Amino acid sequence: MPNILMPALSPTMEEGKLAKWLVKEGDTVNPGDVLAEIETDKATMEVESVDSGVVKQLLVAEGTEGVKVNTPIALVLAEGEEAPAGGPSPAETAPEPAEAPAVPAEKAAEAAPSAAAAPAAPKFEAAADPDLPEGVEMVEMTVRQALNEAMAEEMRRDKDVFVMGEEVAEYQGAYKVTQGLLQEFGKERVIDTPITEHGFAGLATGAAFAGLKPIVEFMTWNFAMQAIDQIINSAAKQLYMSGGQVTAPMVFRGPNGAAARVAAQHSQDYSAWYSHIPGLTVIAPYSAADAKGLLKAAIRSPNPVVFLENEILYGSTSEVPKVDDYVLPIGKARVARKGNDVTIVSFSMGMRYATQATEKLVAAGVDVELIDLRTLRPLDIDTVVESVKKTGRCVTVEEGWPQGGIGAEIASRLMEHAFDYLDAPVTRVTGKDVPMPYAANLEKLALPSVDEVIAAVNAVTYRS
Amino acid sequence: MARKAVASKAKAQSNLPELTKDQELEAYRDMLLIRRFEEKAGQMYGMGLIGGFCHLYIGQEAVVTGVTMASRKGEDAQITGYRDHGHMLVMGLDPKGVMAELTGRQGGLSKGKGGSMHMFSNEHRFYGGNGIVGAQASLGTGLAFAAKYRGEDTVSLTYFGDGAANQGQVYESFNMAKLWKLPVVFIIENNKYAMGTSLERSAATTDLSKRGLSFDIPGEQVDGMDVRMTYDAARRAIEHARSGKGPYILEMLTYRYRGHSMSDPAKYRTKEEVSQYRQERDPIEHSKARILDLKYATEEDLKTIETEVRAIVTEAADFATNDPEPDASELWTDITIPA
Structure with a gap:
């Protein structure tokens, strides 16, 4: 107060019609009282009073079209309040119209980068792989075993880590990646879910907001299409949207890509899809050693990680160094x-x-x-x-x-x-x-x- | 005149739940803070200070006020959709931080990077502020899962609207919540319209409190315009969830006075309907009438509360208007936590 300004109904609105006054000069108004109705071609809106006072003057007549946003439309004075000097005038705090004037193409082309140009992205520097002790024993194992060991080791290390998904517990994993985890860690930490990808991906993300470190197994990444909203809109964006306050320390994992003879809906590579998303870490290992070292790193990561395995590679064998805690750096080729x-x-x-x-x-x-x-x-x-x-x-x-x-x-x-x-x-x-x-x-x-x-x-x- | 009628009705129906003097006054102040804050936000939106979407909570104040009063503030988690300003104010988040987030300033709760629909507080256990309709149902169930996993006796208060009640993941969440006996109260804020589509035009069955029946989740319809009722029902539901009996559904029958967002065609409901709610069912007016009738406070006392609330809102608006925008370097922060 004292001036009531023509409001914008949307950030792009520049002018509108003052359709109707619901108060007259001399009326006393209180917060929430509707003063006027305004209209654009898309919407109508009631202008409410935010303070108490008396309507001294209506500055724009009912039915006026093309009233510019932020033009004073009425003068309302609180008890003892003075009218602004020089009569009604647009409020000094009124911002300029948000939209910049259109610049002809040739002008734009020669324009130097403005001060508002985006700053450069920070450079990501990955650490090198850890040095292995001289003469370290190498153990032949399948990618499946490597993944299984990674989860078991991290679950022993941190009781906030749990695994959930379809058939991860009693069935021992649809592809046996979670074999034996139920027996070692119990049903509180190895959780069979209903077939409900959207729901359990969201549930796990909520649990991660609260500080747990879920490993969500998708029976295959094809089924995660049902859950992709939670992965991207909730998990990946949370840290940024909260200004750094709330994160989702969790791993979404499962077999990705073509299996064998399972046709279009069960054979798809999501690598590019997820790698598109800021906020996600995306890992797609090939060897057993990388599968183990990177899954352990993923589980420890404070960020949401999409861990893309491959069904055909589960049974392939390669050497994994036999060290106590084999963790590889994320982001290093x-x-x-x-x-x-x-x-x-x-x-x-x-x-x-x-x-x-x-x-x-x-x-x-x-x-x-x-x-x-x-x-x-x-x-x-x-x-x-x-x-x-x-x-x-x-x-x-x-x-x-x-x-x-x-x-x-x-x-x-x-x-x-x-x-x-x-x-x-x-x-x-x-x-x-x-x-x-x-x-x-x-x-x-x-x-x-x-x-x-x-x-x-x-x-x-x-x-x- | 509406005031007197209400007061005598309250006396006549002695089985209505009653609030103590302190509770009545606290509820009145909290609801008034939301109302005045939202009115100011609407005004600032109109001035171009707030951009994008802005969903005001005006009319629905009794819901979050009563529920929060029945909860353990700072321990029980809360999560909601995009109509979230009121939840944060009642939970004790700084009004300056909320308003500055609306204006996209560095002092906003999310440093200006979240906006109206995305604000959070680990400290107050508020988990948003979620812009995807229905997503908070499963996220909130996850908050309850975490409580149970850790053996804590906290409850997740998960709010969503009548629109979200038709999303599939709500039922996925109901199923898991009941299957695993998770301490979650699902609070359906039924304000009758999902954007511009009335419940009758979008739902095969309109008694949303029964939406948990096939999962054996108890539910009840509550007068969401009366803070005594919302408080009383929430107390019952929270106790149920906290005691290990699993989820509970409260359908809060409420009403939003303003449009869905700021730009609203206002063609899908009549003006009479809106003004009837405002004049006859307003939660703040009813609360005020009771307080005066029961002599919990004088007109003067309430005026003092009003003045205090206005000062808070003015301070928030001033801060949100004058606080600088986030530094350009913030563009690249908070994407991932460095290893």
């Missing part, structure tokens, strides 16, 4: 083979095609550098850039679709950071741009292959 001729970048199941192709290519005299990303967000682009500066060539391999995929992202980042070093276009080997077919021959065609990786390498090294 692994150079699986050093080489000088071409860089192949892959992760998870893609590494199987890439590895087999590398063996053949090396035998044929191509010195391949093979990089396993392991973490997709934050993405260790430095390792890839360093490699490509050396080789001048890059082939990416993934099971996901090409458009907006991980390979597309790497190609784009290489354009930004290694353009002058490239001797050939970055080339992608991806799943085909089709829903997964069921027929055995078509399914094979839809997935990447070792031959396709070799062909891509031959193309970028101009050997074909």
Whole structure:
């Protein structure tokens, strides 16, 4: 008070119609009393009084169209209050219309970056893998065992860690990844859920807000489509929306990507989907050692982690160092083979095609550098850039679709950071741009292959 | 005149739950704080100081006030949807921080990065402020899960509206809450309209207190315009949940006077309906009438409360108007916690 201003119904409203006065000069008004009705083409609104006082003057007549936002429309004075000097005038605090005036294109083009330009993103620096003790014993184990050990070890270490999901307890895990956990940790910490992905993903996220550290197993990531709102809108964004107050320290995990002959709804790679989201950490390991070390890191992470496993890789065996607490850094790629001729970048199941192709290519005299990303967000682009500066060539391999995929992202980042070093276009080997077919021959065609990786390498090294 | 009628009715029906003098006065003050705060927020929105969506709680004050009074403040968790300003004020969050969040300033509860729909407080155990309709039902069930997992005797007070009551995850949450006997009270704030769609036009069955029947969750309909009723029902429901019997549903029959958000066509209900609620059912007017009738306070005392409340709101508005916007460097903070 004393001036009542023409209100905006939305941030984009600039003017409106004063449809009706519900008070007259001389009336006494109290907070909440409706003074007037205003209208735009979209909405109507009642202007309420916020203070007590007497209506001294109505400044805009009923029915006036095109009344600008923040124009004084009435003068209401509290007991003993003086009218503003010089008569009614727009309040000094009234902000300028939010929308900036349109700038002609040519002007905009020559304009220097304004002071409001976004500051640069902070650079992410991942730690190196821990040094292993000399002569450390290496144990052969499956990815499944490695994941199982990681969960068991972390549950022994921290009683706030629990696992929930469909068939994780009595059934011992749909893919046996949680085998034995119920027996060791009991049903309070190994919890069979109803088939209710949206609900239990939200429930676990709420539990994480309250400080627990849930591991949510999705029987496969295909079913997490039912829960994706909670993963992204609740878990991933919570820290930011709360100005750093509330986080969701939790892991969403399960098999991702194509299995075998299960067709379109059960064969999909979500790597690119989740790697798109700020606030999430996304991990997609290939080897048993990485599966163990990174899952342990994920469970300890204070952030929500999407941990993408692969059903076909569960049974594959590789060496895991036998140390007490094998934890790997999140966000660090692994150079699986050093080489000088071409860089192949892959992760998870893609590494199987890439590895087999590398063996053949090396035998044929191509010195391949093979990089396993392991973490997709934050993405260790430095390792890839360093490699490509050396080789001048890059082939990416993934099971996901090409458009907006991980390979597309790497190609784009290489354009930004290694353009002058490239001797050939970055080339992608991806799943085909089709829903997964069921027929055995078509399914094979839809997935990447070792031959396709070799062909891509031959193309970028101009050997074909 | 409405005042007198109400007061004598209160006397005549002696089986109505009664609040103590202190409770009546506390409820009156809390409801008034919400009302005045929201009126100010509406005004500031109109001036362009508040952007985006702004959902006001005016009319529904008795719901959160009564429930919070029946809870253990600071111990029991609360979570709600996007119409959340009132919840925070009653739970004791700083009105300056709430208003400055509405204006997107650095002193806002979320440093200006959340806005009207996204504010939180670990200290007060308020978990938002959630913008996706129905998401808070499963999140709130998770808060209850955490309490049970840790062996704490706290309760999760999970609010959602009549609109959210048609979301699937609400029933997923009901199922798990009952299956695992989680200490959660589901408070359905039925203000009759999901945006502009009336309950009758959106729900196959309109008695939302019965929505837990197939999960064997007890529920009751409560006069959400009367703080005595909301308090009394919440006390019963919270006791049920705290004692290990599992979830409880309270359908609070309430009404919002303002539009769904600020930009509201106001075509889906009649003006008569709105003014009838305001004139005959207003929770604050009724509370005031009782206080005077029972001689818990004089007109002068209530005026003093009003003055105090106004001062708080004015201080909040001034702070929210003058506090600087967040520093540009805040763009990149709070995305993940560094390892």
